[in-house]
Amino acid sequence: MQLAVWTYEGPPHVGAMRVATAMKDVHYVLHAPQGDTYADLLFTMIERRDRRPPVTYTTFQARDLGTDTAELFRDAAKSAYDRFRPAAMLVGASCTAELIQDDPGGLAEALALPCPVVPLELPSYQRKEHWGAAETFYRLVRHLCAPATAGAPDAPLRPSPEHKRANILGPCALGFRHRDDLAEITQLLTRLGIGVNVVAPLGATPVDIARLPEADFNIVLYPEIGEEAARWLEKTHGMPAVRTVPIGVGATAEFVEQVAALAGVDPRAVLDDAGTRLPWWSRSVDSTYLTAKRVFIFGDATHAVAAARVAQDELGFEVCGLGCYNREFARELRAAAALYGVEPLITDDHLEVELAIQAAQPELVLGTQMERHIAKRLRIPCAVISAPVHVQDFPARHSPQMGFEGANVLFDSWVHPLVMGLEEHLLTMFRDDPEFSDNAGASHLHTSPLAGRGTAHGAVEGGVRTGEEGVDSLLHHRSAAARVPAGGEELWAPDAEAELRKIPFFVRGKARRNTEAFAAARGLARIDLATLYDAKAHYGR
Amino acid sequence: MSAAAPERLRPASLPQVRRERGQREVFCGLTGIVWLHRKMPDAFFLVVGSRTCAHLLQSAAGVMIFAEPRFATAIIEERDLAGLADLDAELDRVVTRLLDRRPEIRTLFLVGSCPSEVIKLDLPRAARRLQDARPGSRILSYSGSGIETTFTEGEDACLAALVPQAPTGDVSSLLIVGALPDIVEDQFERLFAELGIGPVRFFPGRSATDLPPIGPGTRFLLAQPFLGETARVLEARGAERLEAPFPFGAEGTTAWVRAAARAFGVDEMHLRQVVAPYRERAKRALERHRARLEGKTIFFMPDSQLEVPLARFLSAELGMVPVEVCTPFLHTRHLAEELALLPAGTPVTEGQDVEAQLDRVRTARPDLTVCGLGLANPLEAEGLTTKWAIELVFTPIHGFDQAGDLAELFARPLRRRDVLRV
DSSP states (O other), X not given: OEEESSOSSOOHHHHHHHHHHHSSSEEEEEEOBGGGGGGHHIIXXXXXXXXXXXXXXXXXXXXXXXXXXXXXXXXXXXXHHHHHOOSEEEEEEOHHHHHHTOOHHHHHHHHTOSSOEEEOOOOTTTOOHHHHHHHHHHHHHHHHSOOOOTTTTTSOOOOOOSSOEEEEEOOOTTOTTHHHHHHHHHHHHHHHTOEEEEEESTTOOHHHHHTGGGSSEEEESOHHHHHHHHHHHHHHHOOOEEOOOOBSHHHHHHHHHHHHHHHTOOOHHXXXXXXXXXXXXXXXXXXXXXXXXXXXXXXXXXXXXXXHHIIIIIHOOEEEEEEESOGGGHHHHHHHHHHHTOOEEEOSOHHHHHHHHHHHOOSEEEEOHHHHHHHHHHTOOEEEOSSSOOGGGSOSSOOOSBHHHHHHHHHHHHHTTSOXXXXXXXXXXXXXXXXXXXXXXXXXXXXXXXGGGGSSOSTTTTTOOOSSTTSSOSSSOOOHHHHSOTTHHHHBOHHHHHHHHTSOHHHHHHHHXXXXXXXXXXXXXXXXXXXXXXXXXHHOO | OXXXXXXXXXXSSOOOEEEEOSOOOOOBGGGGHHHHHHXXXXXXXXXXXXXXXXHHHHHHHTGGGOSSOSEEEEEOOHHHHTTSSOHHHHHHHXXXXXXXXXXXXXXXXXXXXXXXXXXXXOHHHHHHHHHHHOTTSEEEEEEOOTTTOBTTHHHHHHHHXXXXXXXXXXXXXXXXXXXXXHHHHHHHHHHHHHXXXXXXXXXXXXXXXXXXXXXXXXXXXXXXXXXXXXXXXXXXXXXEEOOOOOSOHHHHHHHHHHHHHHHTTOOHHHXXXXXXXXXXXXXXXXXXXXXXXXXXXXXXXXXXXXXXXXXXXHHHHHOOEEEEEEESOOOTXXXXXXXXXXXXXXXXXXEOOHHHHHHHHHHHOOXXXXXXXXXXXXXXXXXXXXXXXXXXXXXXXXXXXXXXXXXXXXXXXXXXXXXXXX
16 A cells, blocks of 8 residues: 555556547547546646547446446447447456456457457556556557568568658657657657657557557657557567657757668758757756756656756766656666766655655756756746646647757756856845845746845755645655754854855855764864855865 | 625526546545645645645646655556565554654645555555554545545545544534635634624644534535535534535625625624625626637536536626536435526536547637636647636635636636737
């Protein structure tokens, strides 16, 4: 039994719904009680979809349990087929129906519906949403793709058009910027002279799925959803796959080269005219202040690993924490963490993530919507880089993460939350002017001036506001005594305290924490001016 | 301007009720936790369920903003089901950890879910066991499972579980039953004080531990139409339900207050005197929305059981035309007054077959469709104007001073439809 306050991923049948909803002409009959229909609103509200997910729920009730829930399922499947006439049907159970073991797959097969029926076994008490999406997509591909013809997998029979064609695997409903990434990558391929055979699951019909083997190779854009299917197509149909995720300038260039190599086209024209401003924006002098900004990164493994590379190589940040919530990709994340010399954080407990962020004391957090909330509480700038999605992650404008335009978007959305280079100098220069008091805060952070900031307590600066629901963690309840260090008033000598207040507010909290940690490590009972500057020298970089 | 207006409106026959079965598109009772935990700040709600339950709660409530909400899910895992872990021991471990961390929690509700009901996890017994181990806290249980409860029935189950905890003692009070926003509670409290009715107690109040005494002599008014089980256990304890329409709109609230006034021997003239300014103010507030709502057709999809009283309010006080009123469950006794006040011939449907109902919506093409969040945007995309039903349980809508706000909730989508030029 696991205590959960908030979860990064839904149950696996929600993953299956994401695949079904992304596709066309597919219907999902889900053996589930009425409450499970809440999942529809994820699509209609968060993603603002203009139609209901293609899902029929059996909505069995307690009184049905004593009679025949299997009959309910049969009726639901039959009437769903009659009403929607899908080209393929998915059948399965949610967590509750899994317990009553009605075997939706077997029941649907016995109905002999005039369309392919793909049974899904999604163990709700072991697995989660991304796994469910990947498994569903894989089952669909396996079921709908014709078995390889003679000679396969070495020499699959495909039409050989003038130019080569690729499938794009992984874009899905409720994906983080999938819509815009897809537009970006499709355009890149077009410029390279590579055709897109099928995009799946997003927008694909069952007929399209059957055509997957007609492409020359696959592009796995979102491994969390597309990798299982890509591996099967590789094994069964001999289709090579490009697995570089084109997030950031470097990764996109590599992606272009790999794709071009597989298609036998020349990538130079595209690479020479990439249209990305990131490299120059990053080299321009205003960006000097970005150097070695400590950044904490958490999200799904693919986005987190890609973000770490961009952060270090393309923005000159220092990765001070890296983690993901999907254990299925723990290996990839561990490898990346080793690269940046940080401890990998693999957890789906947001409270643990909050603690890790507090301990790492980053200057920027790149995370999910949950980390955005954590960062807001800790008063650390933050940008969102990964699902789970929020209505804000479906902007009206084009806002990709992938490709060269995606790199431009990353620069803007990660740098804007920070205090800008010139602004940083101005803040220091004018901070004693009455019109420009510390209490005014930075205008772009949208936080109200905090009255407590100038007080002697470290509560606000320490990043832990007192009061209000939402500050304390369920499992790590901090007592009032822990918030204000015992004898905090006496710990700081008045002159050291006064000196501390001359430090710009946005680094003052960190200076306070560092100095206190420095003093504690040396067993000093009092912090004076010398301690403050000793600590500064100790932590200075 | 007679305060006896509702009697005059009473039609000859009750509406025909159609019963429908099929696919449902409604929340389960767990959703009630979203407003109940805010009403009772000293209570914690621990759902014993699956990842789906946790996902539902965060999706329905958008709870990400709280790092430490007063609800959580104890997620049953494979090892619990396979018998590798003892479920009772696991639950004890989770609860102990939780209460040790949150000593301010006075009342813990163990909330049953679909999976916990199906595996027949005995939560009442678990609650008793945990209660014995922790005499300092009150540990209760109820089921919010979707196989037994629909949306607002979760509140009914929770309150019904709370009733046996109420003390005896001075039970002569007027009890207002159903979670109300604090501001509405205060308004009613002032109003009943002016009328000289008292003591007035609210159930649930602002604390899960400070419960009103209940027993023979207690008279109660339901503030919500979905409290069938709560009313039953209150009556079993000897309390008496005062029959009344629900306090929506100027007329509804007047009739509701009158029921209490009569029971407490308040003179009709005094009642009219006290109520008149509130009633007038409510009518003025309603008048602003009448032009936009009068004559407009409205279709209620089943959601919160508020459908019948709201249809009555919209038709009687704003001239809207209910083309069909669907409700997940129809408590005919509690809604007798409401049903009688609906325009004659209004089709009322109990239960749901969502596809069939949507077909009827498409045929009727009402000016406004009240529906759940899963259906709203798809219907808008078909050119139909909708009102999210969930807002009706999250927003203060009861009483005289909310009558205008309630009307505005229905007027806003129509107004928006009219102003947009894109």
